[in-house]
Amino acid sequence: MRASRLVTLLLLLQNRGRMTAQQLAEELEVSVRTVYRDTEALAAAGIPLYGAAGHAGGYRLLDGYRTRLTGLTADEAQAAFLAALPDAAADLGLGEALATARLKLRAALPTQLREHAGRIQERFLLDAPGWYGEADSTPHLAPVAAAVWARRAAVLRYRRWRAPEEIERRVEPYGLVLKAGRWYLIAGGQSGIRTYRVDQVLGFRTLEEFVMPDGFDLATYWTGYLAGFRARLHTGEAQVRLTAEGARRLGVTPTGDPWTDARVPIESIDHAHGEFLRLGADIEVLAPAELRDRIAATVRTLATRYGSLPDC
Missing domain, CATH: 2.30.30 (SH3 type barrels.)
Structure with missing residues (x-):
């Protein structure tokens, strides 16, 4: 365990430059006293590591020194392929391995590429889950x-x-x-x-x-x-008329006329009924007759329920 921590400490300094004992302790999740002992062990092993006291102090490696202790373990290599999905790596029990793999990969890069990789991580993030609904519980x-x-x-x-x-x-x-x-x-x-x-x-x-x-x-x-x-999902077809806005929302290319005629695949009458009602007055269903009748009945029910609107 300590050997792994010493390698991680060394890679942190190689990637980030100067770091204080407190910063290292927070990254390694150990005490500051443990950091002191670890840095002394690295120095005794011949690593060109030195520390300075004061506001601008901290530990750093001699300029130009680069370790080659960047080999990935099996877990780290597996986690590296999930680098864009940290939550997924954590779900699979590879969160810590992913963090170490990233550190090793960055340490293996030349300075210019390492800085470029850092900018990418700062500017881009992949968040896979959708907006609505809580994440599924996956205890197994x-x-x-x-x-x-x-x-x-x-x-x-x-x-x-x-x-x-x-x-x-x-x-x-x-x-x-x-x-x-x-x-x-x-x-x-x-x-x-x-x-x-x-x-x-x-x-x-x-x-x-x-x-x-x-x-x-x-x-x-x-x-x-x-x-x-998708082939099993869309087993039917509906003939519709769409306004320009309706065509845009449904992903249909508008013709430039006030209304655009289109045939669109549907999963079922029930599913299409709900989806087409979302478009409001921007769609008119022409066929199938069952779908048109279902939407007309819903519109009549809504009109009865809400009654006439008061004058503005």
């Missing part, structure tokens, strides 16, 4: 991720939307996908490759190791899964 994410890393099969207890609502299956976890703040497990089984929402996992027990099937690629599978999902 850690064991699921561990099984993915180790290529171990598992007994999965899962809650789904159709009967029987609770099922139990032996699965072989191939990979994890984070989509819009929600984790999905891609796993093989007797019925082929399936996609499971991790927040719907009720129990997870690891078994023996398994061998990945030849040719499986997680990114390729996910792209195909999304394409199939």
Whole structure:
């Protein structure tokens, strides 16, 4: 543990230049006294480290000195690929490894590139979850991720939307996908490759190791899964008339006329009914007749409920 802390201390000074004992203690989550002992140990080992007292004091490395102790551990290398998603790394138990990996990667860069990487981190942030709704509770994410890393099969207890609502299956976890703040497990089984929402996992027990099937690629599978999902989602079509504003909000190219005729894919009558009502007077549904009648009935109900508006 101390050896790892000494390396981290050295990398902090290499990346940031001068740092006070208090700053180092806060970064390393140790006492200032421990920092004093660690810096003395580094100096005794021949590291050109010196400290100065006073307002502008602190510890720093001799100008031009660079350590080559930047090799990544397995956890740090895995975490490095989640660098744009720190919350995801933390969910997988790799938050500390990610912080150390970033430090090592920055230390390995030339000064100019290191400064450029710092500016990118200051100016850009990827926040995957959507605006509305709280994050899903995923108490089984850690064991699921561990099984993915180790290529171990598992007994999965899962809650789904159709009967029987609770099922139990032996699965072989191939990979994890984070989509819009929600984790999905891609796993093989007797019925082929399936996609499971991790927040719907009720129990997870690891078994023996398994061998990945030849040719499986997680990114390729996910792209195909999304394409199939969208194809199953939009099984119908509606004929509508849109104002310029309605066309813009629905993603339709306006014709330049007061109204634009368009055919748009819909998931179902129920879903389209709610989505089209959001557009208010900027849309008129022409077909299918069932959808037009449903919207007309809703409009009549609203008119009755709210009555005539008072004169302004």
